[in-house]
Amino acid sequence: MPEYRPVQERSRSFFPLFERKPDNQNATHYCPGCGHGIVHKLIARAIDDLGIQDRAILISPVGCSVFAYFYFDTGNVQVAHGRAPAVATAIKRARPDAIVISYQGDGDLAAIGTAEILHAAARDENFTTIFINNAIYGMTGGQLAPTSMVGQKSTTTPAGRSIWNEGYPLHVCEVLNTLDGPAYIERVALGDNKMILYAAKAIRAAIQAQMDRRGFSFVEVLSPCPTVWGKDPVAAQQWVRDEMTKVYPLGVIRDRDPWTHPIPVPPPPFAFPSGAPPLLAKPDEPVDYRIKVAGFGGQGVLLLGELLAEAGLQAGLSVSWLPSYGPEMRSGTSHCHVRLSSEEVDSPLVTNPNVLIALNEPSLRKFLHTVEPGGWVFFNGDAIPADCARADVRAVALPMTSLAVQTAGDAKATNMVMLGVVQQALHLLPAAAVDQAMHSLIHSERWLAIDHMALNAGSHRYQERCHV
Amino acid sequence: MTHKQLVKGNEAVVRGAILAGCRAFYGYPITPASEIAEGAARYLPQLGGTFLQAESETAAINMLYGAASAGLRSMTASSGPGMSLMQEGISYLAGAELPCVIADITRGGPGLGNLNPEQGDYFQVVKGGGHGCYRNIVLAPDSCQEMADLTALAFELADKYRNPAVILADGYIGQMMEPVAFSSEFSAVPEKNWAVKGTPQTRPNFVTSIHLEADALERHVRALESKYIAMGRDEVRYEAFHADDAEVVLVGYGIVARILKQVVTQARGLGLSVGLLRPITLFPFPSLALGALSRHASRFIAVELSTGQMVEDVRLAVEGRKPVELFSRVGGNVPTAAEVLTFVRSRVQELCHA
Amino acid sequence: MNPDNGKITIDAEGCKGCGLCVEACKPGLLSLSGRLNHNGYRVAEYAGQGCNGCGLCFYVCPEPGVLTVYKLVAEGAFA
Structure with a gap:
C-alpha cells in the first residue's frame, strides 16, 4: 500500500471538538460558503506556522464572528460592538508578549467603531487587525454596511445604496493609509483560489509584523456572505472577485520598515512623597x-x-x-x-x-x-x-x-x-x-x-x- | 501610613489606586475629574504601568475591559456626560465579570449641565444605567482621606466579586484639599488565574458576555444576582453620627454628608434630636441600618444634590414605617448648613405639635 | 499503475455542501453527491483517484476539519 501523510489538515489552533458550542460541535455556526470560516482557517494556520498558539489572544467582535472563541484554542476575549481596537490596545499593553489578533467585521470596524480603529492605527498599537468586509450586515439579517457598494440592495436600502441618501462606501485601508502610524496594511479577497492563497500570506505577514514589533498591522479581507447576498457560494465567490475588487482594489498598501526611534529609557524608581509630621503641635486654645x-x-x-x-x-x-x-x-x-x-x-x-x-x-x-x-x-x-x-x-x-x-x-x-x-x-x-x-x-x-x-x-x- | 499631606480629593484617588496596585489608567479628560487622569499620567509610567488618554469615554471604558481581561488592576475616571457614554462598556464589564474601578466625580446635568457638584449620577451609577440585570459596587467618599481609602477598597471588592466598582464623589470632594495619610506600601494584588494573559496556563481562558441560549443566560444572570446578594450581606458600609437615638434622621452622602454633620452638631446644640446616617456603600445600600432606625426615629430627611434619587432607596429601606422627605438643591448649588437646619427645625416643630 | 500523488478525505458530517471545493479542484475530482448528511446538506465527494495533493480544496473550504489533504510519501523517505 502506498503511504500518505497529511499535508493540509485541521489546525492545531482549533479545538478538536467545539465544546463551547451548544450544538453540532463538529462544525462551525457559519453558513455554507461563508468567508469567516475560510479566514478563521487562515488565521489558525498562521498561528500554527508561527508557533504562537500559547501567546495568541483572539478578540471576537459583535457580528457573525462573535463566537470565534468557540473555535480557536487560544486566549479569547469577546468584546462590545466596534470596540475591539480599544480592548486590543489595552490587552497588548498589559501583556506585550502576547500576540493580539483583533477580528472585526465591516459594521463593527467601519461604522460603530470607526473612531477606535482610526486611533489605534494612529497610535501605531502593536496588534493585528483582520477586517472582514462583506459589504453587508450579516448577523442582523442584511442591512446596509458602511462598505456596501453604490446600488447594492440591502434590507435598509431596498432600492439600492444611493449616493444621495447613504453616500459612498468607506475605503478603510485607504483611510488608514493617510496615517503615519500603521506598519502594514493590505487588502486581499476570497475571490478565487489564488486570491485565497494571497490572503493566507497577508494574514501571516501581518501577524509576523506584530511579532517583529513593527507596529499596527491590518488586513482587509473582501469576503463572501452568500446567504444574505442571496447567491450560491460559488456565485458569491465570483461576486467578490468580479465586483468587490473593482471598488476595493487589492494589494499591499503599506509595508514600512520598523521605526528607528530610540525606545524611551525606563524612568527611575518611584515613591510618593512620604510627608513629614506637622511642624508644631496643636495650639492649646481653640481655633x-x-x-x-x-x-x-x-x-x-x-x-x-x-x-x-x-x-x-x-x-x-x-x-x-x-x-x-x-x-x-x-x-x-x-x-x-x-x-x-x-x-x-x-x-x-x-x-x-x-x-x-x-x-x-x-x-x-x-x-x-x-x-x-x-x-x-x-x-x-x-x-x-x-x-x-x-x-x-x-x-x-x-x-x-x-x-x-x-x-x-x-x-x-x-x-x-x-x-x-x-x-x-x-x-x-x-x-x-x-x-x-x-x-x-x-x-x-x-x-x-x-x-x-x-x-x-x-x-x-x-x-x-x-x-x- | 505616611504622615498627613494636604492633597486634592482627585489626587488622593489616583494615589490610593496606585498604592492598591493599579497599573493601567485609560481615560478622557472632563471637569471636575481630570486631575485623576493627570495624576495617573504623572505616576504610572514611572511604575512600568500604562496611562493612555483615549479618544473617547467609550474607548476608555473598553480599554479598561481589555486591561481587566488581561488581569491588571485598572481604572478610569470621568463625570456625568462621560459616565453616560461609558454605560455600555460598564454593562459589558459586569456581564463578562471583569473587575475594574471607575471614579465618577459628578457635575451638574442633564446634558452638558455645568461643572458644579450635583448628585444626579446616582441613578446611572447605583441602579445600573447600562442594559441588563447588573449592579456596580458603589462607594461614596466624603473626605479626601476616604477618596484614597475607598479607592483602595474598591479594587479589593472589584477583585473579590469580579465586578466593576465605582467611586461616586461629587466635584467638591474631588476638588477640595484635606490632609491625607497614605499607605506607605503597595498592596499585594491577587493572582488572577481566570485572566487572558497570552500564556500557556491561561490559553483555556476566555472572556465573554454573550450567552445565546435562554437557559445559559438565565444561569449566568442568576450567578451575577447571587454575587449582588452576597454583597448586600457582607459589604454594607455606613457611618452613623448621633443617629441611634435621633428623632429626625438625616441621610446624605458625599459633600452633603459633611454639611449634614455640621447641621447635626448645630441641631444638637439647640437641643434637637437630630442624627445622620451616611451611606458609604450606595450599592449595597444600608437598608437594614435605616430600617432599624425607622423603628424609633419619627422622620427621615434625605438631603441630596438632585431632585430625588437616593431618597428612593431610603423610602424602600424605611418601607413606609415613617415619613421620608427630600431636601434638595440642584444645578450645582449646595445647601448651606443654615438652610438645612431651618428645614429640620420646621419638621421637628411639626413633630412636637403632633 | 503508479499511485496518485495525493488523496483527500472528507468528513461528511461536517460538510455543508457549499461547493467551493468542487469549484476549486482544477482536475474536477470533487462533486456534490446526492447523499445528504444528518444536517441535511448534500456532501462533497471525492472521485477516489487523480488527486495531486495541491491543497486548494482545503484552503477554500470554510470548515476547519472537513477536508484533509494527504501527499504520497516518496518511497524510502522515512527509512
Missing part, C-alpha cells in the same frame, strides 16, 4: 477660622488659600481647602473656602466666613454681606466703598497691589502682601508654619524671595497703619 479668599483669576487666590491650609496643617490644626472651580478658574472671579480648626472640620464649605480676604472689589461686594458679625474683612483697595461698608465687622483696606509692585516688583505678589497683612492683624498661624508652607508650595527660589519680600511688606504696612 476656628472659616476663611473665604476671593479675587479675580490670576491674583493667586487659590494659592493664598492653599498656603493658609498647608500652614494650618503645619500648625497642628484640622484644615480643609475648597476651591471654586471650572471655567471661572480661567477668567473672571475665583474664590476658595479655607477652614482652620482645632476640632475636626465638619463641612469644608464656608458660607459665613469669620475672615474674608477680598483681593478685588467685585469679590468684596459679593461676599461682604456673608461675613459673620464681628468677623474680619481684608480688602485690597484704599478703602471699603461707602455704599457697602458694614459697621459690625472689622475691616482692613490697603492698596496691596501697589505695595506688591513697589516692594516686591511684581503685582503677582499681591496675595503675599495680603497674607502679611492678615498674619500681622490676626496672628492666624505661627510664622514658622507659614514659612514652611511657602517652602512646600512655592518651588521657584526667585518667587520664594519675591513672596517673602511681599509678605514682609504687608506685615510692616499693617503695623505702620495701626501705629499711625
Whole structure:
C-alpha cells in the first residue's frame, strides 16, 4: 500500500471538538460558503506556522464572528460592538508578549467603531487587525454596511445604496493609509483560489509584523456572505472577485520598515512623597477660622488659600481647602473656602466666613454681606466703598497691589502682601508654619524671595497703619 | 501610613489606586475629574504601568475591559456626560465579570449641565444605567482621606466579586484639599488565574458576555444576582453620627454628608434630636441600618444634590414605617448648613405639635 | 499503475455542501453527491483517484476539519 501523510489538515489552533458550542460541535455556526470560516482557517494556520498558539489572544467582535472563541484554542476575549481596537490596545499593553489578533467585521470596524480603529492605527498599537468586509450586515439579517457598494440592495436600502441618501462606501485601508502610524496594511479577497492563497500570506505577514514589533498591522479581507447576498457560494465567490475588487482594489498598501526611534529609557524608581509630621503641635486654645479668599483669576487666590491650609496643617490644626472651580478658574472671579480648626472640620464649605480676604472689589461686594458679625474683612483697595461698608465687622483696606509692585516688583505678589497683612492683624498661624508652607508650595527660589519680600511688606504696612 | 499631606480629593484617588496596585489608567479628560487622569499620567509610567488618554469615554471604558481581561488592576475616571457614554462598556464589564474601578466625580446635568457638584449620577451609577440585570459596587467618599481609602477598597471588592466598582464623589470632594495619610506600601494584588494573559496556563481562558441560549443566560444572570446578594450581606458600609437615638434622621452622602454633620452638631446644640446616617456603600445600600432606625426615629430627611434619587432607596429601606422627605438643591448649588437646619427645625416643630 | 500523488478525505458530517471545493479542484475530482448528511446538506465527494495533493480544496473550504489533504510519501523517505 502506498503511504500518505497529511499535508493540509485541521489546525492545531482549533479545538478538536467545539465544546463551547451548544450544538453540532463538529462544525462551525457559519453558513455554507461563508468567508469567516475560510479566514478563521487562515488565521489558525498562521498561528500554527508561527508557533504562537500559547501567546495568541483572539478578540471576537459583535457580528457573525462573535463566537470565534468557540473555535480557536487560544486566549479569547469577546468584546462590545466596534470596540475591539480599544480592548486590543489595552490587552497588548498589559501583556506585550502576547500576540493580539483583533477580528472585526465591516459594521463593527467601519461604522460603530470607526473612531477606535482610526486611533489605534494612529497610535501605531502593536496588534493585528483582520477586517472582514462583506459589504453587508450579516448577523442582523442584511442591512446596509458602511462598505456596501453604490446600488447594492440591502434590507435598509431596498432600492439600492444611493449616493444621495447613504453616500459612498468607506475605503478603510485607504483611510488608514493617510496615517503615519500603521506598519502594514493590505487588502486581499476570497475571490478565487489564488486570491485565497494571497490572503493566507497577508494574514501571516501581518501577524509576523506584530511579532517583529513593527507596529499596527491590518488586513482587509473582501469576503463572501452568500446567504444574505442571496447567491450560491460559488456565485458569491465570483461576486467578490468580479465586483468587490473593482471598488476595493487589492494589494499591499503599506509595508514600512520598523521605526528607528530610540525606545524611551525606563524612568527611575518611584515613591510618593512620604510627608513629614506637622511642624508644631496643636495650639492649646481653640481655633476656628472659616476663611473665604476671593479675587479675580490670576491674583493667586487659590494659592493664598492653599498656603493658609498647608500652614494650618503645619500648625497642628484640622484644615480643609475648597476651591471654586471650572471655567471661572480661567477668567473672571475665583474664590476658595479655607477652614482652620482645632476640632475636626465638619463641612469644608464656608458660607459665613469669620475672615474674608477680598483681593478685588467685585469679590468684596459679593461676599461682604456673608461675613459673620464681628468677623474680619481684608480688602485690597484704599478703602471699603461707602455704599457697602458694614459697621459690625472689622475691616482692613490697603492698596496691596501697589505695595506688591513697589516692594516686591511684581503685582503677582499681591496675595503675599495680603497674607502679611492678615498674619500681622490676626496672628492666624505661627510664622514658622507659614514659612514652611511657602517652602512646600512655592518651588521657584526667585518667587520664594519675591513672596517673602511681599509678605514682609504687608506685615510692616499693617503695623505702620495701626501705629499711625 | 505616611504622615498627613494636604492633597486634592482627585489626587488622593489616583494615589490610593496606585498604592492598591493599579497599573493601567485609560481615560478622557472632563471637569471636575481630570486631575485623576493627570495624576495617573504623572505616576504610572514611572511604575512600568500604562496611562493612555483615549479618544473617547467609550474607548476608555473598553480599554479598561481589555486591561481587566488581561488581569491588571485598572481604572478610569470621568463625570456625568462621560459616565453616560461609558454605560455600555460598564454593562459589558459586569456581564463578562471583569473587575475594574471607575471614579465618577459628578457635575451638574442633564446634558452638558455645568461643572458644579450635583448628585444626579446616582441613578446611572447605583441602579445600573447600562442594559441588563447588573449592579456596580458603589462607594461614596466624603473626605479626601476616604477618596484614597475607598479607592483602595474598591479594587479589593472589584477583585473579590469580579465586578466593576465605582467611586461616586461629587466635584467638591474631588476638588477640595484635606490632609491625607497614605499607605506607605503597595498592596499585594491577587493572582488572577481566570485572566487572558497570552500564556500557556491561561490559553483555556476566555472572556465573554454573550450567552445565546435562554437557559445559559438565565444561569449566568442568576450567578451575577447571587454575587449582588452576597454583597448586600457582607459589604454594607455606613457611618452613623448621633443617629441611634435621633428623632429626625438625616441621610446624605458625599459633600452633603459633611454639611449634614455640621447641621447635626448645630441641631444638637439647640437641643434637637437630630442624627445622620451616611451611606458609604450606595450599592449595597444600608437598608437594614435605616430600617432599624425607622423603628424609633419619627422622620427621615434625605438631603441630596438632585431632585430625588437616593431618597428612593431610603423610602424602600424605611418601607413606609415613617415619613421620608427630600431636601434638595440642584444645578450645582449646595445647601448651606443654615438652610438645612431651618428645614429640620420646621419638621421637628411639626413633630412636637403632633 | 503508479499511485496518485495525493488523496483527500472528507468528513461528511461536517460538510455543508457549499461547493467551493468542487469549484476549486482544477482536475474536477470533487462533486456534490446526492447523499445528504444528518444536517441535511448534500456532501462533497471525492472521485477516489487523480488527486495531486495541491491543497486548494482545503484552503477554500470554510470548515476547519472537513477536508484533509494527504501527499504520497516518496518511497524510502522515512527509512
